[in-house]
Amino acid sequence: MNITLIGTGAIYSKYNSACTLINDDMIVDVPNGILKQLLRNNHIPEKINKILITHMHGDHTADIPFLLMYLYKNKKVERNTYIIGPKGIENKVKQLCKIYHYHFLDKIDSYIKYIEIKPNEILENPDILYKIEAIPVLHGKEKPAYGYIIDNQLGLSGDSAFCEGVQTIVKNSEITIADCSRIYGDESHMGIDNLSFLAKDYHKNLIATHMKDETREELENLKIASILVKEDGYKFEL
Numbered sequence: 001m002n003i004t005l006i007g008t009g010a011i012y013s014k015y016n017s018a019c020t021l022i023n024d025d026m027i028v029d030v031p032n033g034i035l036k037q038l039l040r041n042n043h044i045p046e047k048i049n050k051i052l053i054t055h056m057h058g059d060h061t062a063d064i065p066f067l068l069m070y071l072y073k074n075k076k077v078e079r080n081t082y083i084i085g086p087k088g089i090e091n092k093v094k095q096l097c098k099i100y101h102y103h104f105l106d107k108i109d110s111y112i113k114y115i116e117i118k119p120n121e122i123l124e125n126p127d128i129l130y131k132i133e134a135i136p137v138l139h140g141k142e143k144p145a146y147g148y149i150i151d152n153q154l155g156l157s158g159d160s161a162f163c164e165g166v167q168t169i170v171k172n173s174e175i176t177i178a179d180c181s182r183i184y185g186d187e188s189h190m191g192i193d194n195l196s197f198l199a200k201d202y203h204k205n206l207i208a209t210h211m212k213d214e215t216r217e218e219l220e221n222l223k224i225a226s227i228l229v230k231e232d233g234y235k236f237e238l
């Protein structure tokens, strides 16, 4: 599995918002500005046919219409494109396109396959190629919010406070891309304190994401071996 961190920042950050690309064909979350970022970094958005969404906040969904429009204009939606996410994902995508005054969606409707994944569901669809496990996590008042385990290897916490869900994800993955928005975690996001605990308790490496700039700076000063702090564009393989 080839993994690229397209974005590692929080909303108010110099970095792109948290977004991960897996093997060029699956994108996890589609924050504002991410289509342009993919193009700037010479990725080929045309290859994306699986869009996996952790939760409905705008910094995880805002560019879905632009990405779909790009795929439509480049005639890449003439094959199935899967949009997988929590309950309500279909309605969310349709609403966003409506709000943006984009009217192309009905033309490609038969190629867009929405999959509303249930809490703790394990999706093993041969067309999707990946085993996707949806783990409910705690993200303030936002419900449902998921983290995912992909192919029993890669963990993604999504946006989450420290909770049972993130412990399950870290425990059952080789490496987890984990929300580290804050220096100290709160009811919506984890902090350096939470990631330090997870790394130590489960003897795993974590990659910090969704970082505020001050959190990134603090992590860079602390140099904790098991918490990796990477720039946008960083690639690794599992």
Ligand SMILES: [Zn+2]
Pocket (backbone or CB within 6 Å): 055, 057, 139, 142, 159
């Ligand atoms: Zn969020």
